[in-house]
Amino acid sequence: MAIKIYNTLSGGKEEYQPINSDYTGFYVCGPTVYDYFHIGNARPFIVFDVIRRFLIFRGYNVRYVMNLTDIDDKIINRAKADGVTSKEIADRYINAFFEDIQKLGVRPADVYPRATDHINEIIATIKKLVEQDVAYSSAGDVFYDVTKFANYGQLSKKKLDELQAGKRIAVDERKKNSADFVLWKAAKPGEPFWPSPWGNGRPGWHIECSVMSMKYLGKSFDFHGGGQDLIFPHHENEIAQSCAATGCNIFAKYWLHNGFLDMKGEKMSKSLGNFVTARGLMETYPTTAIRLFFLQKHYRGPIDFSEEGLNAATVTAQRLSLTYKKLKDLIPADFVPNKLEETAKIGDFVRQIQALDSDLLAAMEDDFNTPGAIGKLFDIVRETNKFIDEVAKREDANNVLHWLISKYDEYDRFFGIIDKSHAGVDHEQLDGLMQAILKTRQTLRKEKNWALADQLRDDLANAGIVLEDSPSGTTWRWQNKILK
RNA sequence: GGCGGCGUAGCCAAGUGGUCAAGGCAGAGGUUUGCAAAACCUCCAUUCAUCGGUUCGACUCCGAUCGCCGCCUCCA
Secondary structure: OOOEEEEOOOOEEEEOOOOOOOOEEEEEOOOEOOOOOEHHHHHHHHHHHHHHHHHHHOOOOEEEEEOEEOOOHHHHHHHHHHOOOHHHHHHHHHHHHHHHHHHOOOOOOOEOOEHHHHHHHHHHHHHHHHHOOOEEEEOOEEEEOHHHOOOOOOOOOOOHHHOOOOOOOOOOOOOOOOOOEEEEEEOOOOOOOEOOOOOOEEEOHHHHHHHHHHHHHOOOEEEEEEEHHHHHHHHHHHHHHHHHHHOOOOOEEEEEEEOOEEEOOEEOOOOOOOOOEHHHHHHHOOHHHHHHHHHOOOOOOOEEEOHHHHHHHHHHHHHHHHHHHHHHHHOOOOOOOOOOOOOHHHHHHHHHHHHHHHHHHHHHHEOOOHHHHHHHHHHHHHHHHHHHHOHHHOOOHHHHHHHHHHHHHHHHOOOOOOOOOHHHOOOHHHHHHHHHHHHHHHHHHHOOOHHHHHHHHHHHHHOOEEEEEEOOEEEEEEOOHHHO
16 A cells, blocks of 8 residues: 655645655754744654654655754854853753653664754855845845745745735845845854855745755755645745755655644744743653643644643553553563464454554554544554453464554554553562562462551552562553553 | 634543534442542433534534634734
8 A cells, every 4th residue: 555645745645655665855944043943843753753663664765864953143142141062051951852762762863964064065056046146135135035936935825926025034135036145144243154255144934954855865855844844944944945056856755744832822932931841741741641742633633732641641551651661571471473373253353453453553544544544553452452351362472463463563663652651560589579579469468468568569659669469460560650 | 904713511532424423520329448548330411612504314514793812013
């Protein structure tokens, strides 16, 4: 089955046809590193991570590039405020960015190009644009002349004469057209700068993405992703610059844009001040819950940030992870699988899961419909739990368990929503301690000393450890912080 | 004003021109358990913002209305 993708450029779903067979080029607009990113900024990091991982799962050799904007006004202002250099600010928040996305379970990109590492290439590209007369310099600044690009507006479906120029922000007098945008900014006193044919200055925002995406992915590549607010002008400008510079018809073939995270019906943003950092949120909620919170909604729609939503996602994520843990606990460590037997009841069960599996993948293939796919996943979870309840009565159960685990592992290759830490049992010493406590409590239970056995369980619950008694023994796990 | 999108149960949220609609959370009852927890079962939208139209038939297509959001050069 082909993967269908909603392309902002065409305004409809298209079948994915790779530009070349060697690799799939995927560029996503990354952070401007002047502060910790907030949970709204995290949305593209997470949804494009999942899309990328699904493409890899489907066998595409994805080359994934995310830029780091490490020079711009906000960084300069922050540096001034903190009394340090722009580079120190950028380095500080690049490190924080890497820490945070790792915690969020986002796989690292193949390349994280930084604007300041590509100044020469940026200047060379601007030079080319000036030579072609699609850009002009004015007092040390260089502007792109949007009237020179016939298809300007193709992505955002905007017409130049219908823009409300200057409505929000005063138009720079030196521009020939109000929609012209800056390629090179002359340095003001005290600002960091690089020498250029137009004097000391620094790159404008849009040009870095054109230069770096094409450097690492070629002048035409498959996917370009980012938030919906980047459609205009950022991505529109990227297309204009890139196609003017290289003469290519296609810059990025498929344009993917994620919806916003709203805070009480309003877009979450730094400038509105209504934001929660990803870093802060991860202190309260498990990352599996945060990812699930995003993935239970289609990536193009808006999401309203709410604690109720995150609490619900926390419970949901735990349900999935507990089922996975049970599967793992049931199968002997030294089990060697052989072929699944197509016998009677086992066969019915396997076929049922296979049907759900097929629906799950079909949902993912339809424009990465993660909410639909996760709905199917929870059908699988319910069937799995039923199977687990009857596992003792089943023949060939270990083979089926082994197969089920492989299915969950498969889904998690792109979702990343199963907590595989095994409830902390990877800490061997702690588990040894817990086993000692459980052994003592087991003795109390045999003696029907319920009061003491229950008190022990309650005390451990207060410490964030949940005990679960079952006919086959007692297990322990961490309580989700949020659910205490 | 231009462009784009949205409105499905208490909450979140998929989906289809034709068994009057997945899944999750919350809630009610039950099974299991020494009691819990976890799990399972049952119940929880004659209805898909409103009003028209097309159709044998629409929540799904078309039009209008109402409400909400985003972009129109800081912005994921």
